Every structure is written in structure tokens, then in C-alpha cells.
Amino acid sequence: MIYGSTEFNTLLVEVIRREYRHPHYKEAVRLAEEMSVHVYGNRPDSLLKRVRPGEDEEIMRYRLENFEATTKAPCGKALKIVSKMFNPNLSSIIFPKDNKTAEALKEYTMYYYPVYNSLTVFNKDVTLKKMTADANALMAVKPQRIPRNDAEKVKPIVTIYDSKDVWYWDLDHFLVNTEIKRIDSRIVYTFEYYDIERYAKFQAEAPKDNEPAIINLIEEYPHNFTDQHGEKEIPAWKLRGNSLSLNNGDVLYESFFADAKAHWNLSIIHESDVLGAFVKHMNPQRVVIGEECSNSKVVDGITLKCRGGWLQGGDATGKGFRTKCDKCDGTGRVASSPYEDHIINRQKLDEMTNMSMDAVGYVKVPVEATKLLADRAKEMVHEGNAAINMLIEDYVGANQSGIAKLYDRSAQSDTIYDIGCIMYDVHFQNQFYFINKYMNGVSDSASGKVTDQNLPQINKPTKFNIETTGELVLAFKDAAASGVDRYFLQAKQIEIISRDMDTNPDLKKYYIMLINLDPLFGLTQDVIDLNMMRGLVYKTDAVIHSNLKPFIDRALAENREFMNLDKEAKMAILKAYAEELITAEKPQIDMSQIPDQNV
Amino acid sequence: MTPEELAFLIEDLILGADKRFAASISRVQKDLHAQLVSVLKDLELDSDGYIKQTAQNRRVLTIADRKINEVFGEPNYVGAVTSYVAVVPKLDAANIKYFKGIDELFEPNKQYLKSLQKETISTVEKYVLQDGLQSQIIQPLSQILNQNVNSGGRFDGFLEQIRTYVVGNPDVEGRALSYSRTFLKNAMFQYSRTFQESITSGLGLDWYLYSGGLMDTSREFCIERAGKYYHRKEIEAWADLDWHGKIPGTTASSIFVFVAGYGCLHSLIAVSDFIVPEEDKKRII
Numbered sequence: 001m002i003y004g005s006t007e008f009n010t011l012l013v014e015v016i017r018r019e020y021r022h023p024h025y026k027e028a029v030r031l032a033e034e035m036s037v038h039v040y041g042n043r044p045d046s047l048l049k050r051v052r053p054g055e056d057e058e059i060m061r062y063r064l065e066n067f068e069a070t071t072k073a074p075c076g077k078a079l080k081i082v083s084k085m086f087n088p089n090l091s092s093i094i095f096p097k098d099n100k101t102a103e104a105l106k107e108y109t110m111y112y113y114p115v116y117n118s119l120t121v122f123n124k125d126v127t128l129k130k131m132t133a134d135a136n137a138l139m140a141v142k143p144q145r146i147p148r149n150d151a152e153k154v155k156p157i158v159t160i161y162d163s164k165d166v167w168y169w170d171l172d173h174f175l176v177n178t179e180i181k182r183i184d185s186r187i188v189y190t191f192e193y194y195d196i197e198r199y200a201k202f203q204a205e206a207p208k209d210n211e212p213a214i215i216n217l218i219e220e221y222p223h224n225f226t227d228q229h230g231e232k233e234i235p236a237w238k239l240r241g242n243s244l245s246l247n248n249g250d251v252l253y254e255s256f257f258a259d260a261k262a263h264w265n266l267s268i269i270h271e272s273d274v275l276g277a278f279v280k281h282m283n284p285q286r287v288v289i290g291e292e293c294s295n296s297k298v299v300d301g302i303t304l305k306c307r308g309g310w311l312q313g314g315d316a317t318g319k320g321f322r323t324k325c326d327k328c329d330g331t332g333r334v335a336s337s338p339y340e341d342h343i344i345n346r347q348k349l350d351e352m353t354n355m356s357m358d359a360v361g362y363v364k365v366p367v368e369a370t371k372l373l374a375d376r377a378k379e380m381v382h383e384g385n386a387a388i389n390m391l392i393e394d395y396v397g398a399n400q401s402g403i404a405k406l407y408d409r410s411a412q413s414d415t416i417y418d419i420g421c422i423m424y425d426v427h428f429q430n431q432f433y434f435i436n437k438y439m440n441g442v443s444d445s446a447s448g449k450v451t452d453q454n455l456p457q458i459n460k461p462t463k464f465n466i467e468t469t470g471e472l473v474l475a476f477k478d479a480a481a482s483g484v485d486r487y488f489l490q491a492k493q494i495e496i497i498s499r500d501m502d503t504n505p506d507l508k509k510y511y512i513m514l515i516n517l518d519p520l521f522g523l524t525q526d527v528i529d530l531n532m533m534r535g536l537v538y539k540t541d542a543v544i545h546s547n548l549k550p551f552i553d554r555a556l557a558e559n560r561e562f563m564n565l566d567k568e569a570k571m572a573i574l575k576a577y578a579e580e581l582i583t584a585e586k587p588q589i590d591m592s593q594i595p596d597q598n599v
Numbered sequence: 600m601t602p603e604e605l606a607f608l609i610e611d612l613i614l615g616a617d618k619r620f621a622a623s624i625s626r627v628q629k630d631l632h633a634q635l636v637s638v639l640k641d642l643e644l645d646s647d648g649y650i651k652q653t654a655q656n657r658r659v660l661t662i663a664d665r666k667i668n669e670v671f672g673e674p675n676y677v678g679a680v681t682s683y684v685a686v687v688p689k690l691d692a693a694n695i696k697y698f699k700g701i702d703e704l705f706e707p708n709k710q711y712l713k714s715l716q717k718e719t720i721s722t723v724e725k726y727v728l729q730d731g732l733q734s735q736i737i738q739p740l741s742q743i744l745n746q747n748v749n750s751g752g753r754f755d756g757f758l759e760q761i762r763t764y765v766v767g768n769p770d771v772e773g774r775a776l777s778y779s780r781t782f783l784k785n786a787m788f789q790y791s792r793t794f795q796e797s798i799t800s801g802l803g804l805d806w807y808l809y810s811g812g813l814m815d816t817s818r819e820f821c822i823e824r825a826g827k828y829y830h831r832k833e834i835e836a837w838a839d840l841d842w843h844g845k846i847p848g849t850t851a852s853s854i855f856v857f858v859a860g861y862g863c864l865h866s867l868i869a870v871s872d873f874i875v876p877e878e879d880k881k882r883i884i
Contacts, residue, residue: 525661526657526658526661529661529664529665530657530660530661530664532664533660533661533664533741533744533745534745586724586728586729587671587672587676587677587724587728587729587732588677588724588728589677589680589681589684589720589723589724589728590677590681591720
């Protein structure tokens with residue numbers, strides 16, 4: 001259904017008048033609402049209302065009003081772990097060289113992207129969170145504003161629409177509601193629309209079934225995006241997550257964190273229950289022996305008095321009046337208390353033999369269950385994070401078993417890899433692809449250039465930087481003790497330095513060079529001595545190994561470009577220093593000890 | 600000064616230095632042996648007294664190796680060598696005195712002498728203190744340590760081997776002493792001869808006295824020639840002969856330096872024609 005067609009108009013009317021939506025709209029919205037509680041900390045009204053069904057309304061209101069998003073933090077922590085996929089040391093986006101258009105694309109997307117400066121930052125701050133909360137949301141690339149003239153270049157931006165706003169879509173278009181505005185008696189709907197030929201923003205209303213719905217085309221940007229096979233493309237796609245195959249063959253997406261949802265929901269429920277229980281403790285329920293109600297009031301000049309919960313009286317004619325007492329609520333007994341009193345009938349109490357009670361007391365609420373519930377609320381947070389393999393961070397330091405951590409890390413890495421595949425293979429690829437089409441499609445086409453040649457090579461991360469330096473050092477220690485190849489250890493040490501000194505590139509480069517230039521890395525002095533005895537290592541290598549830092553410091557002092565030399569040249573300089581030291585250290589005859597020499 | 604007096608003076612100077620050197624090096628060898636035994640006592644042995652092939656033993660090996668290098672780098676050893684080399688100026692003085700006796704106008708070429716001294720000292724350093732020390736003394740000792748520890752030799756046999764190598768026995772000198780003193784003695788005699796030969800050609804001297812005493816170990820070559828005068832041409836012709844102890848590379852010119860070869864303490868002292876007996880001169884006519 002293409003914009004402007006009769007069919008489209010009919011669809012618009014249906015969408016506005018009868019809330020006609022795409023087939024999976026409700027489910028998509030439900031999934032998004034449920035996850036948004038944890039991702040954004042939205043208040044889970046429906047979830048909390050179904051808890052404690054017989055609860056006093058006051059307490060329920062108290063619980064709802066005082067809801068705090070306790071699962072937002074663990075979810076955020078999991079997101080932080082996942083966001084390590086954006087570490088520039090683990091992935092790369094390499095633009096073609098000697099291509100000015102590619103250079104311009106790089107500058108726009110990596111340095112001057114609106115608001116976020118780079119697409120990477122946008123995806124880290126916005127996309128990752130959104131796809132976790134609302135996997136069926138729609139990502140689209142559109143012009144930031146429609147160029148006013150030919151000289152103005154289009155600035156494409158990436159936009160994400162909530163699944164609740166994606167009212168309808170099929171294979172050739174997406175219809176997104178962005179605003180509902182009441183103007184006098186009219187309701188005006190604003191839509192953004194994407195199909196294979198255009199992006200459009202328009203206003204519509206549908207007071208009657210057969211009337212045209214579109215009332216104002218706000219902006220429109222026609223395009224002709226085609227893939228390498230000539231198929232037309234829409235610059236919009238779903239955020240995606242875990243795929244849910246439906247019976248009819250359709251696919252719906254649920255969050256990558258969906259497995260944690262049940263546990264996090266339970267945590268919220270339990271936390272809310274705990275809050276309710278605390279209220280009971282903080283505002284104890286009083287037990288009082290009720291006194292007879294003495295309420296009286298004058299109605300139409302007749303004095304009515306409470307008798308057994310009923311206001312009763314009569315006029316001069318003998319006509320009687322009877323109405324429920326508004327003070328004792330028909331009980332005939334009253335007690336004064338700011339909050340939830342339980343009134344005991346004195347007469348009934350008196351009738352019971354061997355029973356006595358104070359005039360006023362408090363209900364003793366058992367606390368064990370509350371404690372258990374509080375513990376369980378915490379436990380559910382951990383269970384939730386464990387379900388998505390994001391628990392390990394909580395236990396680092398508590399558990400020093402390297403093997404256990406390595407095992408857990410692999411599961412965590414798998415999860416991050418799955419999310420990374422979507423982020424890099426779908427979102428980054430599509431974003432660069434369509435931004436390039438918007439920016440350069442027309443000009444490249446006119447000059448006969450293939451637009452896709454401007455696109456960068458995107459190397460997604462396959463290994464994730466999730467161990468702390470401390471863990472890496474422990475792992476290094478284990479590896480060293482296991483007797484693995486010393487060159488492997490050398491690479492691992494470089495990895496640790498790269499990680500630990502990320503914020504100090506000069507120092508990082510220096511220490512990596514230090515390790516790279518050590519010809520006998522990983523050998524103990526004993527082994528070096530033994531190997532020298534056997535003639536297995538050069539003396540110069542042993543000297544370089546023992547004097548590595550002073551030699552390199554000297555080389556840097558003598559030659560500022562030392563760091564930029566290739567390894568062979570660096571080693572030649574170090575070897576010269578070593579030879580110098582060996583010569584200087586050789587035993588020599590002290591000429592001053594030879595008298596009367598004629599030299 | 601007569602040629603005989605010069606020959607005996609030179610021999611006396613060098614052998615005196617050699618004797619003092621031997622005493623010093625004997626102490627160094629004993630010290631090295633004591634230190635090695637102290638380290639090697641930590642070697643792990645099996646119940647039969649064989650050295651175990653363990654990482655701990657290899658560590659002991661490296662400590663022992665360090666000790667060896669330390670001992671030969673210490674002032675005791677280096678000082679003994681330096682003292683030996685201190686005989687050089689005395690040799691110079693003796694030779695100059697002798698040649699001034701032949702020609703009172705004689706003045707040594709100081710530049711040449713300086714370079715000759717430098718070269719000799721540099722050679723001594725190389726062979727007795729540095730590379731030669733490593734290859735001739737330290738490395739063979741390291742190999743003995745290595746072989747025994749790595750092949751699990753008997754500990755008592757191992758200690759005996761070390762003792763023999765380091766300190767020596769009634770039949771054999773310790774390795775450091777035997778190598779160093781032989782080299783130094785040869786070096787000093789060769790230095791003196793080289794100096795003499797450089798002066799000889801300048802003074803136009805063609806006759807030489809095969810000077811120096813005889814010992815039980817003297818070669819037949821030396822016994823035949825000692826105390827006799829020979830013309831340059833005769834001596835040059837000897838280079839074509841073969842005899843026990845001849846240094847390879849002995850040529851018509853180098854024979855004046857090497858003389859009879861390894862360990863030869865004799866000198867070919869250039870002499871004035873006036874003192875050469877007539878019957879010797881007749882051989883040449």
C-alpha cells in the first residue's frame with residue numbers, strides 16, 4: 001500500500017477510526033512495556049496491581065506511589081557489560097582510503113554526527129538500550145530536515161520509533177504515529193511514513209469513513225534506494241532481539257534480556273510486598289474495644305441519634321426516620337485512630353468467659369515472612385542477571401576460582417556476541433548504508449560511481465573485553481604456572497597492558513614496546529644463566545633482557561624517533577648497547593698498575 | 600751487557616713474574632674450588648650417591664656457574680695477570696740497555712714500542728681475561744658441571760673431576776694456572792723477541808746468539824743450538840725444518856719471535872759482528 005493510493009487512504013481511516021493495527025501490535029507493545037520497567041524504570045502499574053488483591057486501597061496506593069525501580073540498576077549493569085562491545089580495541093570501522101566521498105562520510109558519521117558526534121556513541125547510548133527494552137521498535141534513517149534548495153546537502157539521521165507508535169507496517173511501508181493533537185472538536189494525527197519511494201511526514205484525521213484522511217503533507221523526501229540486485233529498499237528496519245516464531249510464520253522479537261524478565265518481575269513484586277509489609281510495621285494496626293456510638297445529627301429539624309449503627313428519630317406526627325450512621329459506618333461502635341483500627345465488640349467480649357484484653361492494643365504482625373521476602377527480592381535480581389549470563393560481575397573478588405570464572409565468561413561472551421551481531425551486522429551496516437545513500441546516492445549515480453564503494457569495512461567484535469585487569473593478571477599467573485609457551489605469555493602480557501593503560505596511550509605504547517623488544521621474555525634469570533652455560537642464548541640477548549628499560553630509555557633520549565622505528569632497527573640499537581656494555585664489563589688490565597711503561 | 604747476560608736477565612724477569620703469578624693463581628684456584636664445593640654440596644643425590652636430574656640441581660648448577668665467572672672477574676685473578684704484564688717495561692729497559700751497548704747512538708722507536716705494548720696487552724686481555732678465559736677455562740669447567748648434573752654422574756667422582764680441573768694434582772697443574780701461565784710466558788718472551796727483532800734490522804745486525812740455559816725438558820732443537828752464533832740466513836732456513844714443539848706458522852721472519860716454539864725460553868739475541876767467532880763467520884762465506 002503506497003502513500004497516496006486509495007487503499008492507503010482506507011487503511012489510514014481504519015487505523016484512526018477503529019484503531020486498526022498491524023497483527024502483532026498488542027503483543028509487541030506488551031513486550032515493550034514489560035521490559036521498559038527494567039530498562040527505563042517505568043512504573044509497572046499492572047504488575048503491582050495484581051499483587052495483594054485483598055489489600056487496603058490506601059496501602060496499594062502507597063505502594064504504587066512509592067515504587068522505586070530496583071531492577072533498573074541490575075539491568076543497567078548488564079547493559080554496561082554488553083556495551084563493552086563498542087570498545088574500539090575490539091572492533092573496527094575502516095573506511096576506504098583515497099576516496100574523498102568516503103572521507104566525508106567518515107567525518108559525518110564518526111566525528112560530526114548530530115548530537116552524539118558519532119554513530120558509535122548513538123548506538124551505545126540509544127540503540128542498545130532501546131533494543132533491550134523494545135525489540136520490535138523501528139529504526140529508520142531520514143533527513144534531519146528536508147533540504148530547502150539544491151545547494152543544501154541532506155543530513156541523514158537515525159531515528160528510533162517505539163513499537164507502540166508503529167501502528168501499521170507491511171513489506172512495502174511503515175506507518176508511525178508521532179503525535180495526537182486535539183484541536184477544538186477535531187483530533188489530528190501526525191504520522192511519519194516510510195516506503196520504497198519516500199519518507200513523508202503528514203497530518204491526518206478521519207471524521208468519516210469515506211473522507212480523505214490526509215489533511216496536510218508536512219514534508220516529503222523522495223528517494224530511489226535500490227540494492228545491488230535493483231530491488232527497492234525502505235530505509236527502516238526493526239531493532240530485533242531474540243526471534244519468536246509465531247504459528248502463522250511471522251516473527252516477533254523479544255528482548256535479549258527477556259530471560260531475566262520473570263525474575264526481575266518477581267523481584268519487583270516481592271519488593272513491593274516488602275514495602276507493604278513495612279507499612280504495616282510502621283503504622284501498626286490498633287486493636288481497641290469499641291465504645292457505643294453516640295453520633296447524633298439534625299435532619300430537617302429532627303434530631304437523629306445512633307442506635308446500633310443506625311441514626312433514628314421521629315417527628316411530632318410520629319413519623320420515623322432511619323438511616324445508616326455515617327460515623328460508625330453501621331457498626332454501632334466507635335474508636336478514634338489515625339489508621340486502620342480493628343474494633344472489638346465489648347458485649348461479645350464480656351460474653352466470653354476467662355477472656356480479658358486491654359482497652360487498646362496492637363496487632364502483632366509476624367516478621368519472618370517479611371525477612372524471607374526481602375531476601376527473595378534480592379535473590380531474584382541475581383537470578384535475573386544469571387539468566388542472561390550477566391551475573392559474574394557481582395561475584396568478582398568474592399570467588400577467586402579462575403576456572404569457574406572462565407567458564408562463566410564464555411557464556412557471557414556468547415550473549416554479548418549475539419547482541420553484537422545484530423548491532424554490527426544489522427544496525428551499523430544499515431545505518432552507514434542508508435546514510436551513504438542519502439548523502440551520496442544522487443551525486444555518485446550522476447558521476448557513474450558505485451555508491452557502495454564509500455562504505456566502511458565493519459569488523460564486529462568477536463572477543464569481549466570483559467575481564468578486569470586483576471582477573472587478567474590472575475589468568476596470566478595461571479597460564480605462566482601451567483608452562484604454556486612464553487611467546488603466548490608475551491602476547492597475553494601485551495593484552496594486559498593494552499587493557500590497563502587504555503587511558504594513557506603513550507605509556508601503553510612504551511610498555512608494549514618494552515615487552516616486544518625483550519629477546520628473552522618470560523625466562524627466569526636461572527634459566528637464562530643455564531642456557532648461556534649451554535650456549536643456547538646469545539650473551540647480547542641476556543644483556544638486553546637484564547637492561548631493557550635503561551637501554552630503551554637511553555635509545556629514546558638519543559633518538560626521538562626510536563619508538564617509530566621497525567623492530568629490526570630497534571633491536572640493532574639495543575644490540576649495540578649490549579655489545580658496548582659487554583666490552584666495558586670485560587676484565588681488563590689496569591694500566592696504572594704497570595710501572596715505568598713507555599706507553 | 601753481554602748477549603748472555605741479556606738472555607739471562609730476560610729469562611729471570613719473566614720466570615720471576617711467572618713464579619709470582621703461579622703462587623697467586625694457585626690461591627685463586629683453591630678459592631674457586633672451595634666456593635664450588637660449597638655450592639655443589641647442595642646438589643640432590645639419590646641413595647647411591649648419584650646426582651639427581653632435578654630442577655633444583657639445575658639451579659645449583661647456575662649458581663656454581665655464576666661463582667666461576669665471579670672468581671675470574673675478581674681482582675685476585677685480574678691483579679695477578681696485571682702483575683705479570685708489569686714485567687713489560689723491565690724487558691724494555693733491559694733490551695734498550697743491551698742495544699745501547701752495541702750502538703751508543705741507539706734510541707728506541709717510541710711510537711713502535713707503544714703500539715707493540717698495546718698490542719701485547721690487548722692480546723693478553725683477550726686470551727687470559729676475556730674470550731680465551733671463557734673458551735679455555737670457564738666453558739670447559741661449565742661443561743664438566745653440566746655433563747655431571749645432566750647425566751646424573753656420581754657425586755664423589757664429580758667432585759674429584761672438579762678438583763683435578765680447578766686445583767690440579769701432583770702431576771697436573773690446575774687448568775687456570777696451566778693455561779694462563781703458558782700463555783703469559785710465551786707472550787712475554789715473544790714480546791721481548793719482537794722488540795729485539797725490530798731493533799736488530801734498524802742497527803744492521805745479522806748475527807745472533809742462541810742464548811739461554813738448558814733444562815731437563817729442553818728440546819733436541821734447542822740443545823743443538825744453545826750458546827752458538829748463527830747468521831740471519833741460517834736462522835731463516837730453520838723455518839723449513841720440522842721439530843717437536845714447533846709453532847705452526849713459523850716462517851723465516853717469525854722464527855725470530857717463536858724460536859723453538861711452545862714453552863721455549865731461549866732467545867735469539869742480535870749481536871755485533873765483532874764478537875762472532877771466526878769459524879762461525881766462515882760458515883757463511
